[in-house]
Amino acid sequence: MWIKRRNLKNLKKRKNKTNKSHIYNPIENNYIKKTKSPTRKRDIEEVTVFAPENFSIINNPDELSKFFDEIKYYIKNHKDNKVTIYFDLSKIKDVTIDAIMYLLALIKNLQNIGLAKHTFRGNLPQNEIALEKFKESGFLDFVNSRVQKVNANANKITIRTGQSNDSKVLKEICDFVIEKANCTRKNTKFLYPLMAEMMYNTYEHAYDGKSYTIKNWYIYVECENNLIKTTFLDTGLGIPSTLRKRFKETLFGEQEGKLLESALNGEFRSKTKLAYRNNGLPTIKNYAIKKEILNLHLLSNKAYCFIDDDAKISAKEMKNKIMGTIFYWELDINGMRG
């Protein structure tokens, strides 16, 4: 009887301990389901993360930011006990490259949290178009997979990643644009510094050194329907957070969409003593206004800015925050030879 009571007591103790270390807000939990609960100390908890059908941050920002935020929140609350996270991507129907890149960056970052080394597993979309998009993006180069990789596609530069300026990648992208648009190096001269500064900012400003995130940028380029489409992202502090950090007193309470719009308009240049700094975003905006780049989307933290064909900036606030910054723009290959 004593032994039984003692065992019951121990079991209760174990259960309490387990519950305590698994605290996360269940109200926020829409995409994660626990598929295996640990009954013994050495058991590993397993959760399944269900990706939304429209797997695109640019086209579905509110749902995707919530989805990624939920994963981040869950892992942060399980940083001391190992969890197997299974990404169920099978229901994805529509996908854009920004979400694939963000998923890769997120996994890389989350492996960096806490002492527990979490295991990440998953499947691929059943939808053929979405599956092809995953394969052609180079996603499989970053994960261990038995799925057959596709051969290099001459119309795509698969996801590249790095830290600070990478001259080889920049050269590769410029040469790709020159070849596709049948133009000369002179026509891509604006593009090289644009991307170089994005890469450099990732290294120099995007991360604070305290965060668990890795100082990497990701870039992907493809040529489709006479358009060269580029997606660039980092998972650092994000532009609104960086601005708030730098200009603490003046920016308190400002909406992030408005902050990003102000940064695009160059309103922060005058606030720094170094006049040659903070030129990156106004320069990008000017290229969009001159229509050298088209369809510019810029997302950072909760801010989402879009510059339309009439060079009008629309700024809005997303429901949830994304880590870092995403740039997406297009080049019209017929307009590159001018």
Place this chain on the structure above:
Amino acid sequence: MEKIIINIAKDFSETPGPRYQKDGEFSGEEFREKVLVPKYNEAVEKKVKLEINLDGGYGYPPSFLEEAFGGLVRKFGKEEVVKTLEFVSLEEPYLLETIQKYMEKAI
């Protein structure tokens, strides 16, 4: 009139990099210290102009240009640098104004 010429694409790199050497290859700092400063000193010594040709490369990140030429002004003073340097760019003529701005505002 005799002058010393640097063609950045030929004498340094077609793919200029970040501001500082610690941040990656072909930085503005590396260009300034390894190529620009020795040629600048030679030009000052010989009392000739130093021509910087910007054509031929893939493009110039602003931080590269600021560190190279703004950095030269911070090192040797604006008056002497402006007097010695001449810039040529047929492919990107707007760069001349940009560099001038960096040199004027170098602190």
